[in-house]
Amino acid sequence: MNESRQIIVRSFSAELTAEDDVIRGCCVPYGEVATVDDGDGPYKEMFARGAFRRVTKAPHKVYLDFEHHEGILDVVGHGITLTERDSGLHGAFRRIGAPGQQAQELIDAGVLTGMSVRALVLGPGRRENGVVVRTACHLDRVALCRDPAYAGAVLEALRAAPMSTQPPELAALWPERDADLDDRLRALGIGAVVQSGD
DSSP states (O other): OOOSSSSSOOOOOOEEEOOOOEEEEEEEEESSEEEEEEEOEEEEEETTTTTTTTTTGGGGEEEEEEEEEEGGGGGGEEEEEEEEEETTTEEEEEEOOHHHHHHHHHTTTTTEEEEEEEEESSOOOOOEEEEEEEEEEEEEEEEEEEEOOSSSSOOOOOOOEEEEEEGGGGGGOOOOOOHHHHHHHHHOOOOOOOTTTT
């Protein structure tokens, strides 16, 4: 298993706030151990403070989107600040246009309850008591998401995929189709989310 230069996607429960055209939340919690499976079998993983220190110098390069969709209308904001704290990587994103307004309404309604990051792992990190500790990652995108599988922990990963494409394995990250949620999204003008295979 090559643990360096891989693309990973991780989803976390987050206390999101949206006010004054700014969406805030903890993008990645630090020091929390979660069990993940990239297809090679489950293992334990944790992010260490400092893992995303490079991106804190250029938060404006990080988009905030809806569930890692990559269309221009799925971009709901862009980074203003990314700050590393003991608790994790915290982000503030400027809400933009109609997609940003819709995202704020979904946050206020309690529909969007988590954040997901897509990152390139830089180097093997280290191992502590059977846990893979991520120490250096390049943050590609942050997404707002619905109902992360683990409270404050990791959902799933992708390996060795080009950053500019959305590989078929991404379909595993989608939650089960929810007709009631699709109706609520349509009422907000977003429309039903098209999932792989639909």
